[in-house]
Amino acid sequence: MSRLHPTANVRHAKPPARRLRVARAAAGALLLVAAASAQETAGAPALPAGYAGSQACQVCHEDIFKAFQKNPHQLVETDRKRGWENRACESCHGPGAKHAESVSAADIRQPAKLAAAEADRICLTCHQNQPTHAGRIDSSHAKNQVSCVACHAIHKNGPNGLVPHGAAAVNAQCAGCHTDVWSSFNRPYKHRLPEGAMSCVDCHNPHGSALPGMFQTARANEPGCFNCHGDKAGPFVFEHAPVRLEGCTACHEPHGSANPRMLTRHEVRFVCLECHANIPAPAPANASLGSIPPAFHDLRSPRFQNCTICHQKVHGSWVDRELLK
Amino acid sequence: MRLPAAVLIAIPLFAQEPAAPPAQPAAEAAASTPAESPAPSTEQWFTGNLELGYRWLTGPAGSFPTYRSVVDLGEGPKLFGVDFTILDPKKRWFDRLNANGYGWGDEPYTTAHVDASKSRIYDFRFDYRNIAYFNELPSYGNPFAPAGLSEQAFDLRRRMMNASLDLLPGGHIIPYLAFDRNAGFGNGVDTWLIDAGNEYAVPSLLRDSTMNYRGGVRFEYNHFHVTLEQGGTTFKDDDQAYQGVPLAGDNPTPIFGQTQMLTSLAEAYAIRGTSIYERALLTATPFSWLTLSGQFLYSEPKTDVHYIDAATGNFVSITSLLAYTGVSDLATGSAKQPHVTGSAGFELRPLRHLRIVESWMTDRYHDASFGLFEALFLPASTEQTALPEEQIVNYNQEQIDAIYDLTSRITLRGGFRYVWGDATVTGGVLNSNPFATGQLRRNVGLAGATLRPLQKLRITLDYEGASSDDIYFRNSLNDYHKMHARAQYQALASLSLTANFSVLDNQNPAAGINYDFLARNNSVSLYWTPNNNKRISVTAEYNRSTIRSDINYLDLPAFSPALSSYRDNAHSASSQIDVALPGYAGLTPKLTAGGSLFVSSGSRPTQFYQPMARLALPISKRATLNAEWFWYGMGEQFYLYEGFRTHAFITSLRLSL
Numbered sequence: 001m002s003r004l005h006p007t008a009n010v011r012h013a014k015p016p017a018r019r020l021r022v023a024r025a026a027a028g029a030l031l032l033v034a035a036a037s038a039q040e041t042a043g044a045p046a047l048p049a050g051y052a053g054s055q056a057c058q059v060c061h062e063d064i065f066k067a068f069q070k071n072p073h074q075l076v077e078t079d080r081k082r083g084w085e086n087r088a089c090e091s092c093h094g095p096g097a098k099h100a101e102s103v104s105a106a107d108i109r110q111p112a113k114l115a116a117a118e119a120d121r122i123c124l125t126c127h128q129n130q131p132t133h134a135g136r137i138d139s140s141h142a143k144n145q146v147s148c149v150a151c152h153a154i155h156k157n158g159p160n161g162l163v164p165h166g167a168a169a170v171n172a173q174c175a176g177c178h179t180d181v182w183s184s185f186n187r188p189y190k191h192r193l194p195e196g197a198m199s200c201v202d203c204h205n206p207h208g209s210a211l212p213g214m215f216q217t218a219r220a221n222e223p224g225c226f227n228c229h230g231d232k233a234g235p236f237v238f239e240h241a242p243v244r245l246e247g248c249t250a251c252h253e254p255h256g257s258a259n260p261r262m263l264t265r266h267e268v269r270f271v272c273l274e275c276h277a278n279i280p281a282p283a284p285a286n287a288s289l290g291s292i293p294p295a296f297h298d299l300r301s302p303r304f305q306n307c308t309i310c311h312q313k314v315h316g317s318w319v320d321r322e323l324l325k
Numbered sequence: 326m327r328l329p330a331a332v333l334i335a336i337p338l339f340a341q342e343p344a345a346p347p348a349q350p351a352a353e354a355a356a357s358t359p360a361e362s363p364a365p366s367t368e369q370w371f372t373g374n375l376e377l378g379y380r381w382l383t384g385p386a387g388s389f390p391t392y393r394s395v396v397d398l399g400e401g402p403k404l405f406g407v408d409f410t411i412l413d414p415k416k417r418w419f420d421r422l423n424a425n426g427y428g429w430g431d432e433p434y435t436t437a438h439v440d441a442s443k444s445r446i447y448d449f450r451f452d453y454r455n456i457a458y459f460n461e462l463p464s465y466g467n468p469f470a471p472a473g474l475s476e477q478a479f480d481l482r483r484r485m486m487n488a489s490l491d492l493l494p495g496g497h498i499i500p501y502l503a504f505d506r507n508a509g510f511g512n513g514v515d516t517w518l519i520d521a522g523n524e525y526a527v528p529s530l531l532r533d534s535t536m537n538y539r540g541g542v543r544f545e546y547n548h549f550h551v552t553l554e555q556g557g558t559t560f561k562d563d564d565q566a567y568q569g570v571p572l573a574g575d576n577p578t579p580i581f582g583q584t585q586m587l588t589s590l591a592e593a594y595a596i597r598g599t600s601i602y603e604r605a606l607l608t609a610t611p612f613s614w615l616t617l618s619g620q621f622l623y624s625e626p627k628t629d630v631h632y633i634d635a636a637t638g639n640f641v642s643i644t645s646l647l648a649y650t651g652v653s654d655l656a657t658g659s660a661k662q663p664h665v666t667g668s669a670g671f672e673l674r675p676l677r678h679l680r681i682v683e684s685w686m687t688d689r690y691h692d693a694s695f696g697l698f699e700a701l702f703l704p705a706s707t708e709q710t711a712l713p714e715e716q717i718v719n720y721n722q723e724q725i726d727a728i729y730d731l732t733s734r735i736t737l738r739g740g741f742r743y744v745w746g747d748a749t750v751t752g753g754v755l756n757s758n759p760f761a762t763g764q765l766r767r768n769v770g771l772a773g774a775t776l777r778p779l780q781k782l783r784i785t786l787d788y789e790g791a792s793s794d795d796i797y798f799r800n801s802l803n804d805y806h807k808m809h810a811r812a813q814y815q816a817l818a819s820l821s822l823t824a825n826f827s828v829l830d831n832q833n834p835a836a837g838i839n840y841d842f843l844a845r846n847n848s849v850s851l852y853w854t855p856n857n858n859k860r861i862s863v864t865a866e867y868n869r870s871t872i873r874s875d876i877n878y879l880d881l882p883a884f885s886p887a888l889s890s891y892r893d894n895a896h897s898a899s900s901q902i903d904v905a906l907p908g909y910a911g912l913t914p915k916l917t918a919g920g921s922l923f924v925s926s927g928s929r930p931t932q933f934y935q936p937m938a939r940l941a942l943p944i945s946k947r948a949t950l951n952a953e954w955f956w957y958g959m960g961e962q963f964y965l966y967e968g969f970r971t972h973a974f975i976t977s978l979r980l981s982l
Contacts, residue, residue, distance in 0.1 A: 075495055115733050116775070117680065124616075129550035131543055134606035134620050137670045138684050143726060144785055145736050145775040166425070167436075177811065180825040180848040183868030183897040186923040188395045188933040188959050194921075196427065197434035197456050210620045210666055210686070212722070219537065219558050220602035221622035221666035221688070228483065230507045230535035231562055235598075235628050235662035237696040239716045241750040244690070245763075245797050258893055258929040260394065260462045265874075266929035268465075270889050274800050277878035278837075289750060289763040289797045296882040303469050303575060304881075309476050309516050310524060318562075318596055318630045319656040319698060321712055321751070324518055325592075325634075 047087065050095035057089040057096060060103070064155050065089075072162065073154065082126070092122050092154070111154075116147035123148040132207045139208030146177075151206065167199035174200040184256035191254060191262075202227070203254070223247055225254075236316030240323060241289060242275070243315055261308075269299060272307045371982065373409025377402070378951070378977025385957075385971035390461035390478075392969040395933075396957050397459055403430040405977055419443050433457035448491040455484045458511070464964045467516075467524065470575035476526045481511020499543040508534035515566050517590055519652075520642040523574035525587045529566040535559070541604070549609035558626065560598030567591055571638070580641040583648055592634035600626035614674040622666040630696070632656040642702075651703035658696035660714075665689055678730040682740075685723045692716040715760065720746040726771065734778060740771035748797060764795035767802070781815035799838045800876060805831040819857070823850045833876075837886075840876040845869075864919075865900040872927075892927035912943040920956075930962035947981040 047053050054077060058065040068074055068088070077088035084091040092111055099108035111119040120142070127133065127148075136142050151173060152162040164173050171193050175182035178200075185193050192198055200206075203224055204214045211217060216224030218233070225248050226233040232243075242250040251271050252262050265271045275290040297304035308314050313323045382400050385392040408425035419441040426437040435455040442448045461478035470476065489503040515529040541554030568590040576585065602624035609617040637651040670684030698710040726740035744767040752761035769791040776784040789807040796803050809827040816822055825848045833840035850866035872893040880887035901919035908914070920936035939953045953975040960968035 079495070113780070115730060115736065115777075117728070117730060117736070124610075128610050128616060129545055129548065129608050131550065131552040131606050131608075133608055134550075134552070134618050135668070136608075137616070137618055137672050137682050138668070138686070138724075140787075143682070143728070143738060144773060144787060145728075177813070177823065178825075179823055179850045179866050180827060180846045180868060180870075183848055183866065183870070183899070186868075186897040186899060186921045186933070186935075187895075188923070188931065192434060192456065195434050197436070197454065210622055210668055211688075212686075217622070219600055219626065220554075220556065220604045220624045221664055222624065227505075228485065228507060230560065231509065231533040233535070233560070233626070235626050235660040235692050235694065237628070237630055237658040237660050237694040238712075238714060238751070239692055239694075241716065241748070242798065244692075244716065244718050245748050245750075246801060250798070250801075258895075258925060258927075258931055260460065260465060265889075265891050266893075266927075270891065273878045273880070274876050274889050275798050278799065279879070279884070289748070289761055290799060291752070291761065299881050301469075303467050306465055306467065306477075309465075309467050310518055312477065312516055318594060318628075318658065319632045319654075319696060321696075321714075 048095075050097050051087055051090050052096040052100040053086050054089045055086070056100050061089075067155055071155070076126075091126075112149050114147075116145035116150075119147045119149055123152075135205065135208030135210055135214075137208070138212075139206070139214055141206060141214075142208065150177075167193070167196045170199040170201055171196075174206075181255055184253075187256035187258065189258070189260050189262050190256035232315040234316050236318060238317040238319075238321045238323065240314060240316050245289075268306050268308050269304075272311075273299075370412050370414055371409065373407070373982040374979060375407045375982060376405040376951070376977050376979040378405055378975055379403065381974045383972040385969045387969035388463075388967050389969070390463075391959065391967045392957070392971060393459045394462055395959060395969075396971070397433040397457055398973060399431055399433075401431060403428070403432060403975075403977075405975075409982060416443065433459075442494070445493060445495050448494045450487070450489050452487045453485070455482060457482055458509075462967060464967060466526070467575055470524060470526050471573050475514045476516055477514065479511060479513035479531060481509050481513070481531050483507065483509045497545055499545065500541070501543065502540045503537075504539075505537040506534065507536075508532075517566065517568070517587065517592070517636070519574070519585065519587075519640045520644055522580065522641065522643050523576045523585045525568070525572050525574050525590075527566045527568045527572070527587075527590055527592075529564060529592075531564050533560070533562040533564070539602075548611060550607065552604070552606040554604040556602045556604070558598070558600035558602070560596070560600075560626075560628070562594055562596035562598075564594045565592060566634075580643065581648055583639050583641050585640055586638045587636060587640075588638040590634070590636045592636075593632070595631040596628060597631075598626060598628040600624055616672040617669075618671070619669040620667065624662075624664045626662050626664070628660045628694075630656065630658040630660075637703075647702060647706060649702040649704070649706070653701045653703075654698065655701075656696060656698045658694060660692065660694035662690055662692045680728040682726040682728065683724070685721075687719070687721045689719040690717075692718075714751055715749065716751065717749040718746070719748070720744075720765070724771075734776065736775040738771070738773035738775075742769040742771060743767070744769065763797040765797055766794040767796070768792050768794075783813045785809075785811045796833075799833065799835075800840055800842075801833075802831055803833040803840070805829065819853060819855045821852045824848070837877055840874075842872075842874045842876075844872045860905050862903045863900070864902075866898065868895075868897040870895045870897070890928075893925055893929070894927050895923065895925035897921070897923045912946070914943065915941040917941075932958070932960045934958045941979075949979045951975070951977045951979060953977075 054065070068077075073088060076082055076084045076091050077086065079085065090096050092109075094109035096108055111122050124133070154162060156162070164170050171182070184190065193200065201216075203216055205216050206214065209215055209217060210221060211223065216227065218224050218226040222233060248254070251264060253264050254262060257263060258266055261268070263271050265274070278288075278291045299305060311323045313320065313325060317323045317325065319325055379402050380398065380400055382398070404426070406425070406427045408423070411422040413419055413421070420443050422439070422441040424437075424439045426435075428435045433456065437453040439451045440449060459480045461475055461480070466476035466478075484507070486506045487503070489501065491499055491501045493499055509531060511531050513529045513531050514526050517525040517527045536559045537556060539554055539556030541552060544551045568587060572587045574585050574587065602622070605621045607617070607619045611617070633653070633655050635651070635653040639650060640652065641648050666686070666688045668684065668686035670682065673681040673683070675681070692715065694714045696712045696714065698712070700708045702708075722742060722744045724740060724742040726738055728736060728738045730736050744765060746765040748763045748765070749760050750763070752759055769789055772788045774784075774786045776786075778784070787809040791802065791805050793803045807827075807829045810825070812824045814822045825846070827846045829842070829844045831840065831842040846868070847870070848866060848868035850864070852862075852864050854862040870893070872891065874889075874891040876889050878887055878889050879885065899919065899921035901917060904916045906914040906916055917939040918937070920934070922935070923931065923933040925931050935955065935957055937953065937955045939951065942950045942952075944950055955973040956970070957973065958970035
């Protein structure tokens with residue numbers, strides 16, 4: 001599977017050649033004249049001082065301008081309420097008159113080259129007050145300076161949004177940074193991400209979540225695992241405490257495991273017994289739950305080595321306190 | 326005159342920034358997606374792709390159930406992918422409609438997607454997924470039970486559907502509606518237990534479904550946003566088990582002269598659940614230096630339980646010293662779980678280079694349930710059990726971070742998190758109190774840095790160190806150190822490198838526990854696209870992970886102290902090379918080769934190889950013939966009987982519509 005490198009959206013500009021300085025000045029003048037005449041022709045309102053208008057940008061950045069016509073941000077260009085009518089480019093790149101005049105990359109703001117916080121500030125000027133950002137301040141992406149433009153290609157991806165769509169493309173985007181996590185999916189027992197049946201964002205909300213770990217939620221505040229595993233959600237008459245206290249990852253390794261049921265240990269019994277090994281008194285002061293039942297199963301027998309053969313309702317039972325049925 | 330004009334026009338082009346060199350990854354990702362919705366260069370009203378083909382398998386050799394548990398691809402004609410976009414030039418019902426579907430034709434993963442939008446009127450999205458879940462592994466069964474090797478097996482399909490409709494998108498007030506459905510249906514093998522003395526592997530029918538309805542309204546203004554949502558859930562679980570012919574259990578030894586035998590069985594669950602939930606989200610930017618956010622989530626799921634089973638045969642209960650010829654169980658119960666989650670926080674920017682992020686969250690629920698269980702033993706004996714249950718969990722977390730931009734290339738972060746909570750759960754049977762209580766108190770120190778010493782180099786460092794006063798379970802996170810380092814380097818315009826290193830060290834030295842856990846994960850990857858991806862591109866990654874875990878436990882049946890040791894030393898690698906072959910008639914064939922491997926040693930040594938090759942031969946500008954080869958091979962050193970290997974061949978025709 002191919003990857004999207006996180007810096008894929010970052011441009012690396014070269015310093016302008018000195019020998020072109022005079023010629024650039026002439027070209028800049030031409031651009032300004034072109035922009036001014038275009039405004040007059042269209043009868044558009046006068047631009048604030050320092051701004052060149054999107055049509056001036058088009059003269060040099062024709063490819064980006066054309067792609068932008070199918071971009072969701074095109075709304076900024078036409079919507080008077082947003083205050084950037086005919087200046088969508090400059091809503092992110094800042095006033096562009098000087099750049100249009102000098103045609104120098106140094107005279108225009110390039111969000112992809114800014115520090116993450118500064119780049120995000122530009123995006124969040126408009127996008128902060130949206131539901132996707134309600135959990136942003138708790139997200140590790142925001143705290144680790146992963147900028148919006150690390151994932152969102154602002155000029156690309158056409159009309160379907162600024163991020164890849166489809167499971168394979170989304171996974172490629174995430175795997176570009178999280179190579180260590182993605183490699184877990186090379187294991188035989190894993191969630192079906194490499195097959196394209198699922199994507200990272202089915203379980204994680206990259207913008208942040210109400211739950212730790214940027215987990216998606218189900219039914220408002222349940223772990224997102226229950227979006228697919230609805231039969232494990234309960235509430236059960238007889239709950240298995242770790243499911244609620246520590247979540248599914250107390251026993252499962254969702255990214256990939258050596259165990260066919262994606263458990264954290266190679267055999268079921270060790271998952272169970274590592275926890276169910278306290279005698280009630282004296283119980284360790286700092287790990288008081290998980291005392292063992294009065295079972296005398298002979299674990300040397302294969303019959304008892306898979307606890308879940310009998311305790312098959314290990315996620316919680318409707319009818320049996322011992323989680324047998 | 327033409328020459329000066331041409332020069333004038335050309336000069337700004339030289340002054341532009343060079344085109345973004347790493348554009349090829351995005352293009353490559355799009356190409357790797359079977360049929361990503363295209364963004365047409367011209368405004369054709371209909372564009373799309375269709376890929377039809379056939380898959381052959383050799384074998385699989387080895388364990389077919391394991392093959393199905395891991396790979397599960399089948400033979401036959403397939404619709405591998407279809408996607409299309411319709412632009413309505415008159416914009417009557419929609420401006421644009423996108424649709425796609427992948428993996429149709431008895432495939433294990435089938436998806437469909439439709440979205441349609443009309444500017445400022447509506448956005449509609451519909452997703453459908455049908456995923457096969459098959460699992461039948463002898464290592465999970467009881468080798469002593471007749472047909473027991475299939476115990477805990479299941480073969481089911483889970484169908485998920487989501488539909489959402491946003492009205493007046495782009496405006497300030499956006500109402501929305503959504504509906505989700507998630508249903509599983511299939512067969513399995515359950516275990517029917519008689520006391521603790523015998524077990525029978527019986528076929529079962531698995532059926533459950535959950536439906537979610539929600540609607541709300543979003544208020545999006547320049548300085549604040551509020552989302553209010555109300556939702557509801559219905560749930561049902563109608564699992565059944567049945568057995569119509571006599572079945573011996575796993576314990577053939579006669580007890581009290583009786584050889585135990587299950588003659589017939591009927592078991593049925595009828596679980597019904599409902600839930601209402603509310604969600605309120607807030608973000609606000611009252612000042613340029615302050616951002617506020619908060620969430621309030623409330624749900625109240627309830628479940629009603631009806632259960633019945635009836636079995637006949639020869640049975641013996643050792644605990645009751647009772648021999649009987651039939652048993653019928655009847656259970657009823659209900660459970661209710663009010664669940665509140667709230668969070669609030671702010672980001673304060675008192676100085677240009679300083680951000681202070683404070684967040685608090687709480688998650689608490691109170692599960693109350695009651696179960697009534699009645700067992701009727703034939704010829705005549707009855708047991709009744711009434712069990713009230715309760716589970717209370719309160720979780721709280723407060724965290725403060727200070728993020729400081731030391732320079733434009735160095736950002737430092739430091740913080741502190743305090744986690745605390747309490748839980749009351751059902752106690753073990755040996756407990757004198759029917760309920761057990763636990764506490765959670767953890768202090769976590771946080772530190773991090775983001776470094777950009779070069780424009781093309783980015784390094785992220787993240788550290789978390791914690792000390793816990795109380796934890797719930799013996800193997801919970803206790804005193805731990807967690808560190809993560811990541812470096813990303815754009816060595817050349819055509820070459821990018823990424824390296825990751827992470828470690829988690831968790832210790833619980835309490836007497837009788839002595840938990841010592843250490844996990845390391847290191848990976849490197851490269852992406853190379855020389856000559857702007859015109860001829861070749863290479864993606865490669867390698868990962869090395871190790872887990873070392875030791876913990877004391879009590880081994881049954883004598884409660885003797887023992888050591889549980891778990892080791893996992895894994896190597897994992899994947900690569901993909903795309904080569905554009907010499908073209909003909911303006912068409913360029915493409916060869917792709919690569920795959921992945923996973924090799925581990927330790928407690929469960931495993932090898933899993935997935936090499937592949939693909940040749941795409943365009944036969945016209947709108948048609949391409951594809952040929953693919955995959956090989957899947959898996960083996961486990963301790964479970965040799967669960968290995969398999971197979972070749973898979975695919976030929977397909979991809980048409981651009």
